[in-house]
Amino acid sequence: MNLxxxxxxxxxxxxxxxxxxxxxxxxxxxxxxxxxxxYPLNADDVMELLxxxxxxxxxxxxxxxxxxxxxxxxxxxxxxxxxxxxxDIWKVAKTIMRERKRRELEPLIDFLKDLKVNEDMxxxxxxxxxxxxxxxxxxSEQAGKTIDTIIKSDEHWFWNAFLKIMR
Amino acid sequence: MNLxxxxxxxxxxxxxxxxxxxxxxxxxxxxxxxxxxxYPLNADDVMELLxxxxxxxxxxxxxxxxxxxxxxxxxxxxxxxxxxxxxDIWKVAKTIMRERKRRELEPLIDFLKDLKVNEDMxxxxxxxxxxxxxxxxxxSEQAGKTIDTIIKSDEHWFWNAFLKIMR
DNA sequence: TTTTATTTTCAAAAAAAACTGAAAAATTTA
DNA sequence: TAAATTTTTCAGTTTTTTTTGAAAATAAAA
Numbered sequence: 012m013n014l015x016x017x018x019x020x021x022x023x024x025x026x027x028x029x030x031x032x033x034x035x036x037x038x039x040x041x042x043x044x045x046x047x048x049x050y051p052l053n054a055d056d057v058m059e060l061l062x063x064x065x066x067x068x069x070x071x072x073x074x075x076x077x078x079x080x081x082x083x084x085x086x087x088x089x090x091x092x093x094x095x096x097x098x099d100i101w102k103v104a105k106t107i108m109r110e111r112k113r114r115e116l117e118p119l120i121d122f123l124k125d126l127k128v129n130e131d132m133x134x135x136x137x138x139x140x141x142x143x144x145x146x147x148x149x150x151s152e153q154a155g156k157t158i159d160t161i162i163k164s165d166e167h168w169f170w171n172a173f174l175k176i177m178r
Numbered sequence: 179m180n181l182x183x184x185x186x187x188x189x190x191x192x193x194x195x196x197x198x199x200x201x202x203x204x205x206x207x208x209x210x211x212x213x214x215x216x217y218p219l220n221a222d223d224v225m226e227l228l229x230x231x232x233x234x235x236x237x238x239x240x241x242x243x244x245x246x247x248x249x250x251x252x253x254x255x256x257x258x259x260x261x262x263x264x265x266d267i268w269k270v271a272k273t274i275m276r277e278r279k280r281r282e283l284e285p286l287i288d289f290l291k292d293l294k295v296n297e298d299m300x301x302x303x304x305x306x307x308x309x310x311x312x313x314x315x316x317x318s319e320q321a322g323k324t325i326d327t328i329i330k331s332d333e334h335w336f337w338n339a340f341l342k343i344m345r
Numbered sequence: 346t347t348t349t350a351t352t353t354t355c356a357a358a359a360a361a362a363a364c365t366g367a368a369a370a371a372t373t374t375a
Numbered sequence: 376t377a378a379a380t381t382t383t384t385c386a387g388t389t390t391t392t393t394t395t396g397a398a399a400a401t402a403a404a405a
Binding site: 054065066069070073090091092 | 350351352353354355
């Protein structure tokens with residue numbers, strides 16, 4: 012397989028994988044394109060390579076920047092803005108975990124904190140409900156702590172430690 | 179807050195949380211409804227409680243059964259089928275991890291195995307590309323192994339072991 | 346300042362996903 | 376067996392999400 016074919020396939024696969032996890036296809040494809048691009052690209056490059064409009068390109072790049080997955084790059088002598096993405100997948104994974112925690116897990120935990128039935132608390136059904144919610148809240152909190160630990164950790168340290176425990 | 183209000187809020191929240199992770203809202207809501215229901219429910223119950231059509235109810239329940247998140251229950255004397263969902267969130271989480279691994283992670287790993295540029299392999303750009311892909315493949319494999327370990331493990335053993343390592 | 350280049354916005358269009366409801370199929374009871 | 380009930384299917388509809396493209400805003404150059 013040659014480089015261009017391989018890149019194309021990777022971009023398509025990353026787009027389809029992302030869309031199964033609630034990330035829109037174009038955003039995932041732009042991310043993939045920048046991850047495998049040796050040089051920073053500008054908006055026109057992205058438009059041409061992925062066949063998407065200027066507006067779409069602009070909005071999804073901005074969103075990727077908000078996620079911390081893409082950075083603006085200044086190239087001297089160039090008037091247009093250029094963009095790059097981190098290539099170290101471990102760092103990428105940490106960024107995604109941090110953001111999903113902040114955007115989705117933490118709001119869920121806050122919501123669950125206030126969700127308790129105070130009436131008729133000796134009723135079996137009420138007890139079960141409160142326990143189910145408590146279980147979800149605790150699992151979410153534990154997941155949040157785990158993410159924090161992973162984010163702070165060095166890749167090799169983390170996996171080695173994990174494998175040791177798991178043995 | 180009373181039980182019915184709390185259930186309603188939980189169902190709405192679970193639906194919205196699910197849809198951020200690529201699960202359709204109704205499917206997540208049916209799952210939530212069954213998780214907090216003290217008794218098995220039939221299709222008519224679900225239709226009425228969530229205000230959705232019979233077809234929608236049927237398809238999403240089937241999908242939840244495919245995921246292993248909902249079970250059919252036979253109630254003697256009843257002609258209709260009834261449904262329940264596991265209430266232990268740890269078991270639920272393990273089921274979801276196992277299924278997402280099987281449906282999404284493993285296909286990605288298989289795809290990445292075949293994705294290698296063999297032409298011009300001393301070229302810097304080709305080298306970088308192959309390394310990026312290799313990194314993604316290795317992280318995915320590691321994630322897969324971690325999921326396998328979690329699935330096999332007992333909840334308390336897992337968290338205790340994890341906390342010990344992480345300290 | 347004016348002109349040119351670039352980026353951003355957003356209403357409208359297109360595409361994708363989800364949902365409905367009634368007919369068909371399957372199952373159970375009589 | 377036929378009748379009654381329940382479940383499933385899926386073409387058509389609705390809703391939601393994504394995308395376009397042109398105008399407006401911004402920034403840089405002349």
